[in-house]
Amino acid sequence: MKAIVLENGRPILKEIPIPKLQEGDVLVKMKACGLCGTDIEKICGQYTASQPILGHEPAGVIHESTIDWLKPGDRVFAHHHVPCYECYYCKKGSPTMCPYYRKTNLDPGGFAEYFRVPAWNVKRGGVLKLPDNVSFDEGAFIEPLATVIRGQRRVHIDKEDYVLVVGAGPMGLLHVMMAKANGAGKVYTSDVSGFRREFAYKVGADYSFNPTKEKVEEEVRKLTDGRGVDVAIIASGAPQAILTALYSVRKGGRVLLFGVPYKGTVLNYDVSDLLNNEISVISSNAAVEEDTREALEVIASKRIDVTKLITNRYRLEEFEKAVREAKEGKTIKAIIYD
Incomplete structure (x- = not known):
């Protein structure tokens, strides 16, 4: 079968054997898999949080199964990381910190004609059947939307809150859409890309700032009677994005550290401002099964239309082109298919 694998830091399309199943595993025929910014960061050696x-972000069809409730032909989403739900971290409400969480993964990954979902993931709810009204493209958004849902739950967006999303890539735009669905009042975005800034308006942003021409924190305060936003969401790994969020939030406000900072990130920031202004900085890392189930419900009920974000589709053989065009800023969300 064809699969994209990392070799010496480069993504290579290779012919490899179809994974063999053990008891409890399932084999999925990939139909759609989203290209994530973290995939790009892994390729570039910048990602700090996971194995390469x-x-x-895959959705597909069960091709072979060793369990009764998942049968060949079932349309499914498969989660790559699943915690144990039994350890200290899981029981204390930190399941993504479970020591088993990042040890689990799809074999050989979602960019393959077929991938194996291990029994560990299957047994703990890592495979969801897709309703008939959810396409494979929509299924490929379950994992990224789940991380957004978890992040916004952790930072807590109240009705009519003013929200700033720093970084208008696909994850930032999902934050815009979900914040609106959650009842936020005004939602602003900031991005250096004109393409992304204009796209933000298409998914509900009330204003999109150009940080190369505007002092974002000053413009935010003009629009909030001098206060600043109630919630600032950092959907970028750039150090300046973190600073923009910290300087744009009101006294007593909340900052969500969502984008993965680059390796070696150091901030020139006076930490005493956090205490003096009672600013809460909350991080959110990945998602678990309560989040993927909620994401599927949001997509199936059409509370938001995630397909608005799809700008490009590529076959597996075009993966190198997909990565290149994503790095060049020519896409919002790219879907890889077989």
Whole structure:
């Protein structure tokens, strides 16, 4: 079968054997898999939070199964990381910190004709059947939307809150859409890309700032009677994005650290401002099964239309082109298919 694998830091399309199943495993025929910014960061050697396996947003069809409730032909989403739900971290409400969480993954990853979902993931709810009204393209958004849902739950967006999303890539735009669905009042975005800034308006942003021409924190305060936003969401790994969020939030406000900072990130920031202004900085890392189930419900009920974000589709053989065009800023969300 064809699969994209990392070799010496480069993504290579290779012919490899179809994974063999053990008891409790399922084999999925990939139909759609989103290309994530973290895939790009893994390729570039910038990602700090996981093993370098590519493709974690897949949807497809069960091809072979060793369990009764999943049968060949079932349309499914598969989650790549699943915690144990039994350890200290899981029981204390930190399941993504479970020591088993990042040890689990799809084999060989989502960018493959077929991938194996291990029994560990299957047994703990890592495979969801897709309703008939959810397409494979929509299924490929379950994992990224789940991380957004978890992040916004952790930072807590109240009705009519003013929200700033720093970084208008696909994850930032999902934050815009979900914040609106959650009842936020005004939602602003900031991005250096004109393409992304204009796209933000298409998914509900009330204003999109150009940080190369505007002092974002000053403009935000003009629009909030001098206060600043109630919630600032950092959907970028750039150090300046973190600073923009910290300087744009109101006294007593909340900052969500969502984008993965680059390796070696150091901030020139006076930490006493956090205490003096009672600013809460909350991080959110990945998602678990309560989040993927909620994401599927949001998509199936059409509370938001995730397909608005799809700008490009590529076959597996075009993966190198997909990565290149994503790095060049020519896409919002790219879907890889077989």
